[in-house]
Amino acid sequence: MKTMLLALAVLFLLTSTVLAADPVRVGFISVLSGPLAPIGKSELNATQMAVEDYGPVLGQKVQLFPKDHNYNPGLANERAKELYEKDNVDAIVACSNSAAALAVSDQADRHKRLFMSTSAGTTDLIGKNRYTFKMNYNDFMLANTVGRWGAKNLGKRWYTITSDYAWGHDLLKHFTNALKEEGGTHVGNDMVPVNTSDYSPYILKAARAKPDVLVLLNVGKDAVNSTKAAVEYGLGKSVKIVHALLFELDIKGAGLETFAGDYTAAPWNWVVNQPGSREWADKYYKAHGDRPTFMAAAAYDATWQYLDAVKRANSQDPDKVIKALEGHTFKNFFTNPGYIRPEDHLEMTNAFLLRVKQPDQVKEKEDYFEVVGTLAAGKAQPPVGLFKTLK
């Protein structure tokens, strides 16, 4: 009788400690309103998918706290504070906009919780602090891939049109280095304010310089406008056009004819021939009605990696999770093979060179790209020590 009571008491204590343990809380910040909302929403969709697919962690359902930062760094900073202080999240994922991501990274360091940065590209996030993990792509990888592969395969004379803000400057710096190393010539550059509508002055300047390749270091509406102007002035025929970042969304908005034949680089695209890619893209398509961008895929991957690390560490304690993430190798639909470098918390993703199809090549909805080359992580990503390292 006494032993049974004792056993019951012990059992009760055990279950109550398990129940009293906090569920894993994951915060999400990205752009959910305004012109870039589709990207942020796709990231949120993917993050939610990852949480559902992974299932319970440490015996409890994972809680997700999505927040909108409206592409504003000041707001992102406040949301990060709110997430870490009020919602008590263990990790934050995503966060587009490099300035915003840097702010969130600082908050992660202050509050000693994790930040899995996916959508911002700045290399300042590499090795920034031990709580920050740079997942997905980074500006060096994009510029390096495009510069090296392009100089070998597309031509040696390059003209750049750069969005005049931190991200554009970052890309330009890495790009010109890569180009120089491959023996190319940088014949000219224009810094263009973000959200410029009329790119004709710059396209005229570019045409005058007679490049082989026109590189557009911009994104979104700027990518669309600059390409439209290039096509308007006939540049699309004589010169090859390369984009830093190009999404199906932009192509849909402006029309495939505008972008046909253009090149870009990405760590993933739904058409790449990797195990699991097509299935995941189909699953996303069935749930949301359009194809996922690599931003979405990266958000899924980062969330999954975090939850998996918590499981491996068997704890939410940030230090234990960090140890579980460092040096982790894996294979999934997004990165195959994948590796998280312990020296600077960089996810070593591979790079794909993509070309926009001609209208008659398109076989299904949003089938805009074809893979024309690959660059393994070792070649595409920066070597250890090029940027900051930890310890």
Place this chain on the structure above:
Amino acid sequence: MGFSRRSSRREDLGKTRGRACRPPGIWIMEIQFIGAQLFNGLMLGSFYVLLSLGLSIIFGMLGVVNFAHGALYMLGAYAAYSVCTLCSLNFWLALIIAPLVVGIIGMITESTLIKRLYPFPHFFNLLLTFGLMLFIEEGIRVLFSPIGKPFNTPVALVGSTDLGFMLFPKYRIFIILVTAFCAVGIWLFLTKTKLGSIIRAGTDDSEMVSALGINISKTFTLVFGIGAALAGLAGVLAAPVQNVTPEMGNAILTETFVVVIIGGMGSILGSILGGLIIGELVTLGVVFWPPVANTLIYVFMAIILLVRPRGFFGRAKFFE
């Protein structure tokens, strides 16, 4: 980088002046390049002309600094989108319908909201239009979508024409022509018609005009409508060339203020000349001196405000 290449070329040309001439091909390229940029400046200037004309007559006659002018421009573009894409009508109809729609919206706004604040200090109406700007912009985001809409050049105007010394996109020439037509039309309306002379008189002294028994209230509404319609027209013309987004009016609004101040509040000639000059300044600034291209016009505006606040052609009266 393009800039430094140009200066080296100039030095080269200087050296060879005494000797054999440079091959004419280089000159042609330079002329083509500068010519194309100047034409771009004219196009940008056209938008400024249309917008500043509207802003100027609204301020001149009503004393209202219309912070919502950029929003009206944006409404014009969205009206054109609605007409062309949602109602599947052609661009030419949109060119007529959209400005009318925006003009009517302007008249309704004036008679229901803005009118109420005439008895109060001017800045209340400024703040009202500021609030309207926020509301309209966000309203369009809700009604359409925050992403923006695609808008293609009308088929008849696609492609470039050969102007002899260079190629230039047909649609941009169209913009310049339409603006010139409107500017002349407005000038004729204001100088040759009775209503126009009332408006000109009202711009000078609205109290006196109403003392003469003329229904100044209706005229005010009409003037606001005309100003709004001009902004709407600029929006329609801009739709194929700029992005049709809810934010498209913001940047161009502050630039239009610069034009109106430099040209002179309330002056038609000032708006036209000011618009063209600023259009060229901005375009050439972007080409030759990119780092400060944006700031340059604000510095210019500040200088004008300090040295000659009425602008080049403004009336001294508005220097309050």
Place this chain on the structure above:
Amino acid sequence: MKSSLHKWLFFGLVATLFVLLPFLTPYHSLATEMLIFAIFAVGYDIIFGYAGLLSFGHAIFFGIGAYGTGLVLVRLVPSLFLALVIAIGISLLVSSIIAFLSIRIRGIYFVMITLAFCQMFYFIAFKWKGLTGGDNGFHGVPRTSFGPINLNSEITFYFFILAIFCLSVLLAFRIVRSPFGRVLRALKENEDRARSVGYNTTRFKTIAFMISAFFASLAGGLYAVHSNFVPLDTLSINMSGDVVIMALLGGIGTLYGPILGAMLIVYLKNLLSNWIGNWNLILGAIFIISVLTMRQGVFPVIFSKLKEKL
């Protein structure tokens, strides 16, 4: 006797609310932010509500305060007091120059020129990446101790800001009740008359402008330490517009109006933007209605209605 009891009860209630504020808001930092913008707005009331000058450029001083404080803390000396003093000093200098150039310009043109200056400062900060971080913003502003007080805890920081807030509000009240304040109100009503009586209205307006810049830069400096980060849009026209809205909605010319207006808007922005994406729609609508029907401001109207009832 009864009215003074009412007054003490009222003050007691207000004081209790302020002390409990961090626990009433969703998270502590929000309460701090509400007070920071209240400091910004109460200073702005002096130039807009009392001197009658509508400035669309006060983000300049908020930004100088923020960047200045951040830069001193990171690059010079980790002393919060010194950083604030230097940043405010720079802001006063800049405001005196801007005032010298523009105060004489009357009416709408003054609004335009403050707008132009704001854009200029924004672009300068954008381009001068080495100093300000450009559009990345200025990161890594430490929360150094103020003397013996450790400010790392959000609660401690709130009470520190509360103390500064109380001092600021007291200062604003003193300024406005003083002879200087009376002259401001006179020249707001009729500048020519004030000048004809012999007052150097330009000098008074300049000093009022500089005082409002003082409050703005103090708020900016505190904001930098609060966020550990200075985003570029502290210098934007949006920020300038925000403080105009806060002051006008709250009720210009009352001092308490802009304070409450600022606190309300910061709180609502946070509350609503989590649920509704289109917060600006509601703000725009409230602003339009307020300008049309409640020109004195929301709070003065509410309070006068309450007074009638009580």
